[in-house]
Amino acid sequence: MKARPVGKPRSAVLLVTLACALVTAACDGSPAQQAYPARDVQLIVPYPAGSAIDTTARALADVIGAQHKLGRRVQVVNRAGGAGSVGTTAALNAKPAGYTIGLVPDGPLTLIPQTEKVPYDAKAATVLSEVTTSPVLFAVPGDSPFKNVGDLVAAAKARPDAVTIGDGPLNYTIPARKFEQLTGTRLKHVKFDGDQATTTALLGGNIDVGVMQLAGGMAQLKSGKLRALAIATAERVGLASDVPTFVEQNVQLQWQAYNVVVAPEDLPAKVEQKLSTAINSAIKDPKFAQTAQKLGLVVSGADGKAAKARLAEKTTAAASLLPR
Amino acid sequence: MADVIHNLGTGFAAFTDPTFVLLALVGVVLGTVVGVLPGIGPIGAMSVLLGMTTQLGPTGSLILFAGIYFGSTYGGSTTSILLNVPGEASSVVTALDGHEMTKRDRAGSALTVAAVSSFVAGTVAIIGLMLFAPWLSGVAVELGPPEYMALCIAGLLLLAALSSGSTAKAIAMICAGLAVGTVGIDPAAGDLRFTMGTTDLAEGFSFIALVMGVFGVTEALTTTGRRWRPEPVRAPKLKELLPTRQESREAAPAAVRGSVIGFLLGLVPGPSGVLSTFASYVTERKISRHPGRFGKGAVEGVAGPEAANNAAAGAAFIPLLALGIPFAPTMALVLAALLLNGIVPGPTFINDQPEMFWTVIAAMYIANLALLVLNLPLVGLFTRLLSIPPQVLMPMVIGLCIVGVYAENNSMFDVVVMLVTGLLGFALRRVGFSMAPFVLAVVLQPTLETSLRQTLAFSDGNPAYVLGRPVTMVILGLVLVAVALSVRRALKTPAPAGDD
Numbered sequence: 001m002k003a004r005p006v007g008k009p010r011s012a013v014l015l016v017t018l019a020c021a022l023v024t025a026a027c028d029g030s031p032a033q034q035a036y037p038a039r040d041v042q043l044i045v046p047y048p049a050g051s052a053i054d055t056t057a058r059a060l061a062d063v064i065g066a067q068h069k070l071g072r073r074v075q076v077v078n079r080a081g082g083a084g085s086v087g088t089t090a091a092l093n094a095k096p097a098g099y100t101i102g103l104v105p106d107g108p109l110t111l112i113p114q115t116e117k118v119p120y121d122a123k124a125a126t127v128l129s130e131v132t133t134s135p136v137l138f139a140v141p142g143d144s145p146f147k148n149v150g151d152l153v154a155a156a157k158a159r160p161d162a163v164t165i166g167d168g169p170l171n172y173t174i175p176a177r178k179f180e181q182l183t184g185t186r187l188k189h190v191k192f193d194g195d196q197a198t199t200t201a202l203l204g205g206n207i208d209v210g211v212m213q214l215a216g217g218m219a220q221l222k223s224g225k226l227r228a229l230a231i232a233t234a235e236r237v238g239l240a241s242d243v244p245t246f247v248e249q250n251v252q253l254q255w256q257a258y259n260v261v262v263a264p265e266d267l268p269a270k271v272e273q274k275l276s277t278a279i280n281s282a283i284k285d286p287k288f289a290q291t292a293q294k295l296g297l298v299v300s301g302a303d304g305k306a307a308k309a310r311l312a313e314k315t316t317a318a319a320s321l322l323p324r
Numbered sequence: 325m326a327d328v329i330h331n332l333g334t335g336f337a338a339f340t341d342p343t344f345v346l347l348a349l350v351g352v353v354l355g356t357v358v359g360v361l362p363g364i365g366p367i368g369a370m371s372v373l374l375g376m377t378t379q380l381g382p383t384g385s386l387i388l389f390a391g392i393y394f395g396s397t398y399g400g401s402t403t404s405i406l407l408n409v410p411g412e413a414s415s416v417v418t419a420l421d422g423h424e425m426t427k428r429d430r431a432g433s434a435l436t437v438a439a440v441s442s443f444v445a446g447t448v449a450i451i452g453l454m455l456f457a458p459w460l461s462g463v464a465v466e467l468g469p470p471e472y473m474a475l476c477i478a479g480l481l482l483l484a485a486l487s488s489g490s491t492a493k494a495i496a497m498i499c500a501g502l503a504v505g506t507v508g509i510d511p512a513a514g515d516l517r518f519t520m521g522t523t524d525l526a527e528g529f530s531f532i533a534l535v536m537g538v539f540g541v542t543e544a545l546t547t548t549g550r551r552w553r554p555e556p557v558r559a560p561k562l563k564e565l566l567p568t569r570q571e572s573r574e575a576a577p578a579a580v581r582g583s584v585i586g587f588l589l590g591l592v593p594g595p596s597g598v599l600s601t602f603a604s605y606v607t608e609r610k611i612s613r614h615p616g617r618f619g620k621g622a623v624e625g626v627a628g629p630e631a632a633n634n635a636a637a638g639a640a641f642i643p644l645l646a647l648g649i650p651f652a653p654t655m656a657l658v659l660a661a662l663l664l665n666g667i668v669p670g671p672t673f674i675n676d677q678p679e680m681f682w683t684v685i686a687a688m689y690i691a692n693l694a695l696l697v698l699n700l701p702l703v704g705l706f707t708r709l710l711s712i713p714p715q716v717l718m719p720m721v722i723g724l725c726i727v728g729v730y731a732e733n734n735s736m737f738d739v740v741v742m743l744v745t746g747l748l749g750f751a752l753r754r755v756g757f758s759m760a761p762f763v764l765a766v767v768l769q770p771t772l773e774t775s776l777r778q779t780l781a782f783s784d785g786n787p788a789y790v791l792g793r794p795v796t797m798v799i800l801g802l803v804l805v806a807v808a809l810s811v812r813r814a815l816k817t818p819a820p821a822g823d824d
Contacts, residue, residue: 049371050656055663058374078371079733081527082509082516089523116516119523164782190469190781193511193774196649200593203647206468206782219648219670294668 036098036271037072043261044102046087048080052215052295053259056132057103059291063282070278083169084108085118088262092120096264098271103131106258110315111170114322123312124265126272129279130307132297134213134257136175137231137243141202142224149230149249152209156185164188164207166198172211174321175232175255181321182251202226213257214240215296232256239296258314259297260307276304328454335682338383339690347384348687351391352694358392359399359411364728365532366396370657374664382665382680387687389658394691397637398442398699401630402706405434408543409721410535413767414633416760417486417601419539421618421625428621431710432565435703437572437623438630439696441579445631446692448583449590449638453645454685458674460639461646464591469778470790472594474799476772479599481803482606483761483768485810494761497752501765502772504529511774524737533729533742534766538759540725541746544718546753565703567623575627578608582631589632590639593651594771597636598764604632638688645669645681 045057054076061074079087084107091102109122138152146152156163165187167176173189180186190207192198195216202210203225210226214237220226221240228243232255236245246253261279263272282288283301292299302310339345358369369392377385400411405422418438425434452460484494507518508528519525567575582604589600608624609615618625641658643651648670650656662669667680674681709717729742749759783789790796 048653048656049367049374050650050653050658050660055660058660058664062375062378076375082523086523086526117521188781190778192778196651197593199649200465201468204465204468219668219672223671225647225671290666291664294663294666 040073042077042100043074044087044091046084049078063285063288096266101263126263126267127304127308128261128276130300130302131259133300135233136255138229139210139226153183160186166192166207166210168192218296331682335686347388348690348694351388352395355392355395356399359396377661385661390687390691401438409540413598417605417629421622424621431707433567437575439699441627441631442634443696444579445583445635449635457642457646469775470793470796472775474796497762498765501762505766505769530738532732533738536725537742537745538749542749544721545750547714548718571623575623578624578627579631582628583635586632586635587639590636595767600632600636601629604628
């Protein structure tokens with residue numbers, strides 16, 4: 001083993017090359033004056049890699065690539081933080097050229113702008129498509145004494161402020177409050193940082209009821225470790241057809257989360273057209289549907305106009321229920 | 325037991341395909357590289373490769389990811405030991421004694437001890453996973469917010485005891501870390517705090533930027549400030565790369581203890597991998613007959629935390645495989661790779677798809693073995709890095725830190741944060757403040773805050789609530805006893821700094 005000085009510069013060169021590659025990868029090239037798309041499209045996901053919405057985005061990007069309708073690849077870029085507002089800012093405040101778009105949950109568009117100052121105009125955003133909808137449900141541990149919504153209401157009436165409910169992000173706090181309003185009950189709210197934390201707390205018997213998305217509890221619900229009391233959709237959902245709705249149980253609670261593809265305002269009509277066509281045809285691909293179903297998401301495929309109307313509706317519905 | 329061996333055999337059968345062996349090697353090399361590079365961690369590497377997982381298939385993706393995961397935990401330690409620049413939070417403690425060993429020309433030995441301890445711990449964790457996965461996952465979810473809170477409090481106290489300098493200074497740095505951790509979105513209610521109206525701070529200070537600042541930049545400034553005497557480059561003798569008999573004797577039990585601590589803490593969600601490293605470090609110092617050697621290059625201070633870190637990494641697979649719940653971001657990526665291949669881990673996974681479960685176990689074995697086989701011969705190469713003059717090496721370190729921090733979020737703001745914390749860290753270190761408590765307090769802050777607020781919500785602010793939680797009582801009781809003992813000792817004999 002003789003120390004050859006040659007070995008060091010070589011590894012240094014390797015490191016520098018790698019560094020340069022990273023810098024180049026991170027920078028945008030200058031926009032070319034060719035027909036759209038002249039280069040790959042970045043799809044910003046405002047949650048970390050590995051989250052359900054990220055997996056959705058990757059499945060979508062895969063199918064768009066396989067269908068060759070866009071002519072270029074779609075690359076998923078994660079910009080996590082601020083409950084989705086960081087990535088949403090990046091997507092909506094990008095140059096409206098169609099090279100930066102975002103797959104975002106509705107929260108940063110419908111809820112966060114009502115409670116926080118955000119540097120983007122959610123109402124002006126171009127909505128390209130609604131990819132999936134995600135029903136919200138109330139779950140209890142498998143061995144819970146609550147068999148239906150009636151049991152929960154009775155228990156909450158007998159002991160106000162004692163039945164613990166795990167909610168958390170606004171998309172869960174609001175349906176929890178609406179439930180109290182509709183049933184005239186008061187629950188004890190404990191905030192959890194998303195479905196995984198709520199699931200863990202339910203499995204450990206640390207809370208009585210949890211508000212979560214169907215996507216967050218699929219595996220647990222299937223195995224019977226968790227049981228869904230009711231799902232907040234108008235009709236039963238095919239993915240979990242044995243779960244009754246709130247409406248069936250005489251509580252008029254409907255609440256869903258939406259994942260939509262957005263772009264900055266003033267997106268050229270031609271670009272919008274091209275992107276919507278490519279995205280919508282990918283959403284309808286059975287390969288995408290398969291992944292979405294495994295995740296517990298309902299494939300939507302509603303066009304931009306319909307999606308925008310739904311977002312506006314949700315914004316209004318939430319206004320009176322938001323914490324001030 | 326025969327059943328286990330038979331199943332494991334089926335698991336290994338998948339790896340007769342040379343493609344998988346190759347993937348294991350690629351994963352481990354890649355993991356080691358991203359672990360060595362500051363800023364770019366396993367999460368970054370896995371995110372980039374997530375797009376390939378459908379082509380690789382479930383088995384291929386799993387082995388690749390397991391390789392990256394284990395490789396990065398080891399790679400992070402390499403820079404900790406050689407340069408005092410931990411690649412990630414879990415290697416911060418390794419730097420304490422590991423870098424001291426380097427200063428005393430025992431870098432090769434420290435690296436070898438780290439590699440072997442990691443391997444031992446990986447093996448312990450895998451055996452634990454094989455035998456107890458379903459049972460342990462049930463125990464892990466029983467722990468609720470009050471227990472996480474108690475663990476965090478215990479962790480902060482361990483932290484105060486961790487640094488070898490003044491305890492008051494360590495406590496000051498812990499408070500600073502907790503304060504910095506509150507910036508950004510409120511983990512429970514979703515309000516933005518102390519963001520000064522910018523989205524740059526909406527997610528809080530980037531943890532990578534802070535670590536690279538207080539370790540990478542601070543270390544580079546400190547080292548460059550020192551006068552460097554060029555030494556003739558000489559070939560390191562094989563003897564210098566291996567631990568002495570004395571070192572091995574001290575390291576072996578520490579590695580076993582570290583494995584057990586790491587495995588148990590690794591089952592708890594949150595920053596438990598990091599917690600386990602300093603739990604192991606403090607344990608080693610408490611039971612050592614020469615506690616004074618810690619902070620000055622004690623080999624147990626490398627072996628214990630390195631083992632703990634790796635065992636926790638293995639244990640983290642348990643909640644994922646047995647419940648389908650990823651407790652760590654890296655596990656969320658493994659979950660995504662499985663989901664993209666149409667496999668949904670959940671409570672019924674081990675029963676429904678035993679062949680997949682055993683393939684995962686076999687993948688972990690192979691990744692661990694590949695890591696050891698690849699890294700031991702590299703120890704000599706790594707140590708030669710030290711013969712680069714600091715005037716050349718340190719600017720390279722700073723350059724890499726900038727690239728790594730920028731690459732994490734494509735954010736120039738993070739780079740500024742890194743440089744400013746680096747300068748602050750440099751100034752504070754000159755007046756005797758240690759940086760490890762600061763960084764680790766930042767890691768613990770979100771869990772501490774969330775669990776404290778949840779506990780308060782459960783209890784309506786009534787402390788009697790904790791009385792009904794035996795595990796919380798035990799942890800908090802131990803904390804009280806430890807504090808009382810050290811206060812009594814401090815009153816009796818004013819201990820000299822550096823030995824508490």
